[in-house]
Amino acid sequence: MSAPASRPRLVATDLDGTLVRSDGSVSPRTAEVLAAVEALGVPVVFVTGRPLRWTEVVFEHVGAHGLAVVANGALVWDVAADAPRLERGIDVDTLRSVAADLRAAVPGTTYAVERLDGIGLEHAFRERHPVPDGARRMSTEELLAAPVQKLLARHEELSPQDYWDAAEAAVGDRVTITWSSSTTLLEISAFGVTKATTLAVVAEGLGVAAEDVVAFGDMPNDLPMLAWAGTSYAMDNAHPSVREVADHVAPDHDQDGVASVLASIFDL
Missing domain, CATH: 3.30.1240.10 (Hypothetical Protein, Haloacid Dehalogenase-like Hydrolase; Chain: A; domain 2)
Structure with a gap:
């Protein structure tokens, strides 16, 4: 587990199998680290395949930017406004x-x-x-x-x-x-709707380039996002195809792997 050369300006993380533990919880340590990263002025964006109804349970951990990429990029949800910011559906x-x-x-x-x-x-x-x-x-x-x-x-x-x-x-x-x-x-x-393409829209709106993003994931639907981000981590429990693409490997999601990496990157 190594850190990127320069401090990222945006954190993008999948939920299930990545940030969220096997029991469906976000651990107190992970919640504390996410809040600390946000306090440094670095947005943490959840980028998930979950539909909106399954993502709402973690919205308490969304920072001041208030945005989450939902349904594999088909929806950007504005948490503060409780409304869609962007929809990219199938006709x-x-x-x-x-x-x-x-x-x-x-x-x-x-x-x-x-x-x-x-x-x-x-x-x-x-x-x-x-x-x-x-x-x-x-x-x-x-x-x-x-x-x-x-x-x-x-x-x-x-x-x-x-x-x-x-x-x-x-x-x-x-x-x-x-x-x-x-x-x-x-x-x-x-067609063309992935976690990566929608995250790119969100990052642009926040004034962040791809090379300044660190991303975490564990399954094939995370592959485009991990390939797009300047720095990428596969979880230790990740699908083999994800481990092949990612720059680094983070500890298992049940060991608070995302929090461990972020704490190291940001000297928390």
Whole structure:
């Protein structure tokens, strides 16, 4: 674990498997370090694949800048205003054509969608997390009737990598496909929408260049962000593809790895 040559001007961190522990908590030590970094005038931006409803639980740790990149870059949320700052969703025509072509190429595919107002699911989609109150089960036609932040595609038989490869071959030139789950669940965003491209917009708005950003992640959906940032850390528990791309390796997320690195970088 080594520090960048110069002190970063922005910290970008994934949540699950990175900043957040296995029990879903942000440890007191991590919270203290984040607050100390913010007090130095360095924004800490959460950059997550989580939908808004799962990100709100950590908003108490968002600093004065008040921004979080949500849903793999499909949404920038202004915490102070409790409103979207930027939305980058999939339009209906693309959504319908991609869903049809992926299902034709890989039978057994089922879908759910994430919108600003929550999740919608096909009747056959097997959600691994508790379905929130107000979520609707519906037909494919109803599900794909309006723009979405993310199209979620699940397969119950293929491995995540095999499914990703098949999906890329079928529709990858029209959308951006990634995954961050231990199950075979693909997260499909509008073409060119990644954690990196949306973080770049946020950083520009804060007057920070890519080379002045330090980023942390653990799963394939973090790869674009880690490649974009001037300094990158894979968590010790990260997917092998993430460890290959990152400049450095941070301790495990259950050992407060992000906090340990930040404390070293900023002499806390």
